Amino acid sequence: MEPNGTAPGLDGASGSISGTAGPAQRHLPGHIAAALAGAGGVADSAGRPWQGRSLAGDDGKIHNFEDDDGTADAGYLAAVAALRNGSGDEAAVVASLATARVFIPIIAQLAEEAEGEDGLTADKQADMALVMLKAADGRTAMPAFTSAQALSNWHPDARPVAVYAARAALSAVSEQAELLVLDPGSEVTFVVRRPAVWALAQQRTWVPSYLDREVAATIAEAATRFPAVRNIGLLPGAGVASTTGIGDTLPGGGAGPELQVVLYLEDGLDAAAVQELVAGLQSAWSRNVLFGERVDSIEIKLRRAVQ
Missing domain, CATH: 3.30.300 (GMP Synthetase; Chain A, domain 3)
Structure with missing residues (x-):
């Protein structure tokens, strides 16, 4: 440094x-590496990897949480409200994510092209791909959204895949993202920095x-x-x-x-x-x-x- x-x-x-x-x-601490190995790394809420999945059929489902209306977690909203009125702090916001569901944006990425009957090139297969961002200081950031609407406002073509925030943090670590950015482009954008991402991934208090x-x-x-x-x-x-x-x-x-x-x-x-x-x-x-x-x-x- x-x-x-x-x-x-x-x-x-x-x-x-x-x-x-x-x-x-920086090499990952052993306990975080072990958590990644045991949790499956980059996967949805059911533990299925995103990489290589098609946008067709069951693979195209929005999420795996039953009766999920897509709205933001009440605990997270309460923690952000307390932060705004001065009665809360950033540690409480991160703590609220321990049990919160978030949405990870997945976009279609062309995997294979084919020539159609009219001789024009057509998309034959599109796979799902994680979205990563670059922060102003050059670090890799993983976006996550507290509601389906917030994700749609940010990228209308992205598909929301629901995961617990702890699994999103594990995915961020495995992708070597040092920041987890909640609701980019919304009225309140909250950045979870690397130590808090690691703590969330391990499900321990930050x-x-x-x-x-x-x-x-x-x-x-x-x-x-x-x-x-x-x-x-x-x-x-x-x-x-x-x-x-x-x-x-x-x-x-x-x-x-x-x-x-x-x-x-x-x-x-x-x-x-x-x-x-x-x-x-x-x-x-x-x-x-x-x-x-x-x-x-x-x-x-x-x-x-x-x-």
Whole structure:
């Protein structure tokens, strides 16, 4: 993880550095790999793989949930409403997905062409294919929709396949997608970042990194090797917040940076010393397994330690 820009010396009031936590390519932890192997990876709610399925006959069914009217899960809607009115947080939104059904968009992908009786090329077979997106920072994102209507508004030709959100998260992991984007193009678009995707895939509770005591301990332990660091603070990063379609700001659902690390440094350090210190800390953090699993992206703020 390299700093983005040059860190200022402490003769200024403060400075900031942003970056993505951990190396760009990270091996899946063994427990997640095992969950993928046991859950079938990319599949629908019945466990049937999507890849190679035709759009004809039973393969073309919208979903496998009986009596599903296609509306959004009530628990998810309640969690988002609480986020909007300030009584909830992003962890509660992710927690609501543990039992929620979502829709994954599947599109027709031409698998084989044939020449028709009139001599013109015609589609002979179309297979189902998952839709993947590219986030602004280049990461792969998997879209999911809380209602069939939201999916139809986004892509009228896509077929909604209903799955539990945990299975959608498993599919995102197996496709090496670091983000699960809920309801893109809707009034409220909520981004589930990589650590939360992994937690959802394992069906365990997700704790945001800025509230995670084990993450705080890991960061503090690494800092003990740098005497110039007098204190550390953890706060939600600037990228935690998101904006609704009508311009309201929500305290959750953003794509990152998710964690703000405030370093209180001794006075008198020049720019080169600060740069070396920050690079050393980032290197230590990125080598830590727990940090790599639980922190998606960070921004670093520099402050003078109070004498």
